[in-house]
Amino acid sequence: MHRSHRPHLLVLTGLMVVLALAGETQASFSFEFATEDYALEVADYAVATLTTVCTNTGTQADSITFSITENTTWWFPQICVEGKCYFGDAIVHFTPGETDTVTVEVFTDESSEMGLITLTGTMASSPAETHSETFGVWYEHPSILIVDDDGGAAYETALATSLENAGYPGRIWDADALGRPGSVMLSSHWMVFWTTAGGDASYLLASDEADLASFLDGGGKLFLASAEFLSSRSGASSFVTNYLRIASWTDDTGGNPMVGVAGDPISAGMSLDISGGPIAVGLSDSFVLGAGATSIFSASTGLKGLRVEAGDHKAVFLAFPFENISTVATTPNNQDALIANVMAWFEPPVAGVPGVPAVPGAPTAEPSTWGKIKAKLGTSY
Numbered sequence: 001m002h003r004s005h006r007p008h009l010l011v012l013t014g015l016m017v018v019l020a021l022a023g024e025t026q027a028s029f030s031f032e033f034a035t036e037d038y039a040l041e042v043a044d045y046a047v048a049t050l051t052t053v054c055t056n057t058g059t060q061a062d063s064i065t066f067s068i069t070e071n072t073t074w075w076f077p078q079i080c081v082e083g084k085c086y087f088g089d090a091i092v093h094f095t096p097g098e099t100d101t102v103t104v105e106v107f108t109d110e111s112s113e114m115g116l117i118t119l120t121g122t123m124a125s126s127p128a129e130t131h132s133e134t135f136g137v138w139y140e141h142p143s144i145l146i147v148d149d150d151g152g153a154a155y156e157t158a159l160a161t162s163l164e165n166a167g168y169p170g171r172i173w174d175a176d177a178l179g180r181p182g183s184v185m186l187s188s189h190w191m192v193f194w195t196t197a198g199g200d201a202s203y204l205l206a207s208d209e210a211d212l213a214s215f216l217d218g219g220g221k222l223f224l225a226s227a228e229f230l231s232s233r234s235g236a237s238s239f240v241t242n243y244l245r246i247a248s249w250t251d252d253t254g255g256n257p258m259v260g261v262a263g264d265p266i267s268a269g270m271s272l273d274i275s276g277g278p279i280a281v282g283l284s285d286s287f288v289l290g291a292g293a294t295s296i297f298s299a300s301t302g303l304k305g306l307r308v309e310a311g312d313h314k315a316v317f318l319a320f321p322f323e324n325i326s327t328v329a330t331t332p333n334n335q336d337a338l339i340a341n342v343m344a345w346f347e348p349p350v351a352g353v354p355g356v357p358a359v360p361g362a363p364t365a366e367p368s369t370w371g372k373i374k375a376k377l378g379t380s381y
Contacts, residue, residue, distance in 0.1 A: 026057070026058065026059050027057070027059070028058050028059050028060045028125075028126075029060055029062055029123050029125045029126035029129055030056075030057045030058040030123075030126075030129055031054060031056050031057055031058065031094065031123060031129065032054070032057050032131065033053070033054055033119075033121065033131045033132075033133050034052065034053045034055070035051070035052045035053070035133050035184075036184060037184070037188045038133075038134070038135055038136060038184065038185050038188040038189075039135070039136045039137075039143035039145070039171075039188040039189045039190075040135065040136070040138070040143070041137075041140075041141065041142060041143055041190075042108050042137060042138070042140070043140065044110075044140070045107075045109055045110075046108055047105055047106065047107055047108070048105070048108055048117075048137045049103060049105055049106075050104040050105075050106065050117060050119070050135045050137075051101060051102070051103050051104075052101075052102050052103075052104075052119055052133050053099060053100075053101055053102070054066075054094075054099065054100055054101075054102050054121060055097070055098070056094035056095065056096055056097060056098050056099075057097075058096060059096055060096060060125065061093065061094065061095045061096060062093075062094060062123050062124050062125045062126075063091050063092065063093045063123075063124040064092055064094060064121045064122065064123055064124070065089050065090070065091050065121065065122050065124065066079050066081065066089060066090045066091075066092065066102055066121050067079075067088075067089045067119075067120050067122075068104060068117060068119055068120075069117075069118045069120070070106070070115055070116065070118070071115060071116050072111065072112040072115040073111055073112065074109055074111040074112070075106055075107060075108050075109065075111070075112060075115050075137075076106070076107040077105065077107075077117055078104070078105050079102065079103070079104055080102075080103040080104075080105060081100060081101070081102045081103065082100065090102075102119065102121075104117060104119050104135070106137055108139050110139065110140075112139060113138065113139055113140075113141055113169045114136060114137065114138050114139065114141065114169040114170075114171070115139075116134055116135070116136055116137075117135050117136075117137060118132050118134040118135075119132065119133050119134075119135075120132040136171040136189075138169070141168060141169060141348075142168070142190040142191060142348045142349055143171075143188070143189040143190050143191070144163060144168055144169070144170035144171065144189060144190065144192075144193065145170065145171055145173055145181065145186065145188075145191070145192045145193070146159050146160055146170040146171065146173065146194075146195075147181055147192060147193070147194040148172055148174045148175060148176070148195070149175040149176075149194060149195065149196045149204065150195060150196055150197035151176060153197060155195060155197035155278070155321075156172055156174075156195060158195075158322060158327075159193050159225075159322065159339070161335075162335045162336045162338070162340075163339055163343075165336045165339075165340075166336065166339050166340045166343050168343060168348070170193065171189075173185065180205065180207065180208055180211075181208075181211070182211060183210075183211040183214050183215070186211050186212065186214075186215040186220070187211075187214060187215050187218050187220065190220070190221065190348070190349070191220070191221040191222075191223070191346060191348070192212070192222050192223070193223045194212075194222070194223065194224045194225070194226075195224075195225045195226065196225075196226040196227075196228070196229060197225075197227070197278075197279060197321055197323055204229060206237070209237055209238070209239035209240075210239075212224075212239060212243070213238070213239055213243055216243055216310075216315060217313070218312075218313075219311070219312030219313050220313055221313065221314045221346040222313070222314070222315040222316070223315075223316045223342055224244075224316070224317050224318070225317075225318040225320075225321065225322035225323075226318075226319070226321075227279055227280075227283040227284045227319065227320055227321045228283055228285075229285075229317075229319065230246070230251070230285040230287060230319060231249070231251035231252050231283070231285045236248075241290065243308070243315060244293070244306070244308065244315060244317050245289065245290040245291065245292045245293035245306070246287045246289065246290055246293065246317075247287075247289060247290040248287065248288045249285050249286065249287035249288065249319075250285060250287070250302065251285055252282055252283055252284070252285060253285060253286040253299075253301035253302055254281050254282035254283075254284060254299075254301055255281070255284065255286070255299025255300050255302070255304065256273065256274055256275050256299060257271045257272055257273045257274065257299065258272040258274060258297040258298070258299055258304050258320055259271050259272075259297065259298055259299065260296065260297060261295055261296055261297070261298075264294070264296050264307075265341065265344065265345045266296050266316065266338070266341045266342055266345050267296040267297055267305065267338075267341070269332055270333055270337070270338070271333055272325050272326070272329075272333055272338070273329065273333065274320055274321065274325055275324070276324070276326065277321060277323050277324025277325070278321075278323060278324070279323060279324050281320075281324070284299075284304060284320035284321070285304075286299075286301050286302025286319070287303055287304075287306075287319060288303070289303065289306060292310060293306045293307070293308050294306060294307050294308070294309075297318065297320075299320075304318065304319050304320050305317065305318045305319065307345070314345065314346055316342055316345075322335065322338075325338060
């Protein structure tokens with residue numbers, strides 16, 4: 001499920017099913033976290049409620065210490081479990097097989113556009129047994145995931161910077177360090193921006209394509225830039241054919257500049273020079289559009305960019321490296337202008353979440369609540 005199909009404001013829910021596999025030896029001290037949503041948009045001074053389910057999967061009773069770290073200045077998180085809330089650590093006793101819901105409440109304000117809040121649990125008798133979940137909270141902004149899938153390089157900063165310059169903070173997911181983002185992570189967000197830079201299709205796995213298909217089926221908005229996504233393939237996949245709507249392609253045709261299409265909402269008037277970037281120009285592919293796709297960029301060697309709108313979802317695909325586009329060329333021939341146009345076409349919700357200003361009775365942090373927080377923390381605000 002995607003945000004556009006279940007507009008919500010304040011609650012992320014968790015669901016956990018523990019399966020005991022036949023023949024496996026169960027550890028004495030072990031536990032698991034489970035969460036089904038990792039992104040949350042909030043309105044004015046709202047309390048963001050983030051929920052994770054913790055299960056003692058070991059054979060021994062033990063205590064688990066829950067702690068929070070976060071990267072904002074004036075947002076105040078507290079841990080709530082078993083009917084009690086703590087501004088510091090919470091220590092909870094678990095019998096074998098016991099499951100409990102751990103809720104993090106984050107009091108937000110306009111001092112930050114986005115915050116990352118990490119809940120960590122550590123087992124008392126086995127401190128090496130520790131698990132964490134990190135949630136993104138967007139204050140009056142749509143949730144955006146930037147998938148850094150460039151094999152450990154730092155090319156994702158180009159996308160992140162252009163999104164920031166357009167007024168949209170994003171959470172970076174380093175696929176090399178954190179693993180594949182997965183369906184739950186992708187579908188937790190309004191929009192996904194994915195770059196493989198100079199990487200080939202080995203960076204984007206079949207499971208990734210299935211997860212992206214699920215994300216789009218739920219009404220997601222996808223921007224994918226990859227110079228070698230097509231050329232390293234032996235044949236088309238369902239994702240290439242049915243979601244990117246590409247009929248065929250030719251490997252490594254190169255070409256420069258990337259010229260926009262007159263009247264197109266994304267590329268009209270653009271001529272993007274990609275000769276000065278870190279990725280070889282000759283790696284870009286050319287393709288033939290399938291039914292339902294619209295060309296947005298071409299070079300002398302063929303079509304290089306497309307957009308697709310089907311039902312509630314939208315996708316933009318570039319077969320050339322976004323990172324090579326100039327950052328200093330006169331507008332509109334630069335990275336910032338392209339991302340600003342893509343965001344406008346994606347139509348991000350007003351104030352971050354559809355209906356935020358008009359939702360009656362939405363929970364907010366009232367002055368009395370803020371007073372309690374300040375007194376509790378001994379912090380002036």
